[in-house]
Amino acid sequence: MEFQKISSPSLRELFVEQLEHMILSGKLGIGEKLPPERQLSEAMQVSRAVVNSGIAELEKKGFLIVKPRVGTFVADYRRTGTLDTLLSIMKYNGGKLRNDEIRSILEVRIALDTLAAQQCIKRITDEEVQLLLEKTERIRDASSIAGASQAAFEFQHEFAVLSQNVLIPLIFQSFKVPVFTLWERFCTLYGIPALYQNTYKLWSFIHDRDIDGAVHWIQHSVGETINGSRKIYYE
Structure with a gap:
């Protein structure tokens, strides 16, 4: 030990x-x-x-x-x-984000993921698609919520890098702590399989080079955590 x-x-x-x-x-x-x-x-x-x-x-x-x-x-x-400042607020609230902060982060994520999809899918190679699949499967195979959240972050960060937009992965990396917290919250409420299924669905659109399908899925799946059936607010 x-x-x-x-x-x-x-x-x-x-x-x-x-x-x-x-x-x-x-x-x-x-x-x-x-x-x-x-x-x-x-x-x-x-x-x-x-x-x-x-x-x-x-x-x-x-x-x-x-x-x-x-x-x-x-x-x-x-x-x-x-x-x-946001990290200090989280610490003050016992590691939790307030509802308006959760909503704001998720709205920013929709915007960034949408841009990443538009830039990534039109130029991604078969080898890069396979790399994203391997990262997706690490979510499925994770033995803990923390492990699944880390695997989800690695998928999203690689997705951002593959967009070839210099700023998207940097912004995503800077938001790692609050975003990681939200993935853990999602897994706690709905389970690791739900996180895997969401990510695999996105990967499927990437594999098919379907930009419109990927963008729609990003808006739908993240939107479900804002106003839909899979909200992740604490109150």
Whole structure:
């Protein structure tokens, strides 16, 4: 049996986490001005270096706005946030996404998968079709939900790479954590065979070089998780 190394979070990580929680819980409201760094340092009993680096990270994530010679303010992270902001929200919610976030990710996935299908299918080779089939079968053969979700990610990422659009696989890779979470949610609710069947159906259209069929299936199958019979919301 292999044991993992135990590590404790740094003071900066704890500082960032506490302020994120205060912002996400509403204890710190949008537009509210934070105390000066010296006061934060004294109140939280950490060095000013910890406060300074923590504020810089929170600004990068879109939670804070630093105005030189004016102060530091809570930002509207819905407008200024990044993917890191979404990951922080997931962590705050115990690894879960809210319904509007799930819907948004799925809508983006429809757009990206549709573009990938249009670009990939018209130029894919027989060898590449076989490669996608092998990745599809790994979903079927997975012994766990995590394994099936990883196999599904590998299929989708390869599909994106084969589109030869430089940005699609990069965007897909950047969304791995929330997308992976949604696949796990889908498998928990509907089973690994359902994920395999969805992927195999898409592969069949790719195999037949049927762009219209693939696009329709993407819109239908992902749409079912948004408004259909296979919703994956937590509430």
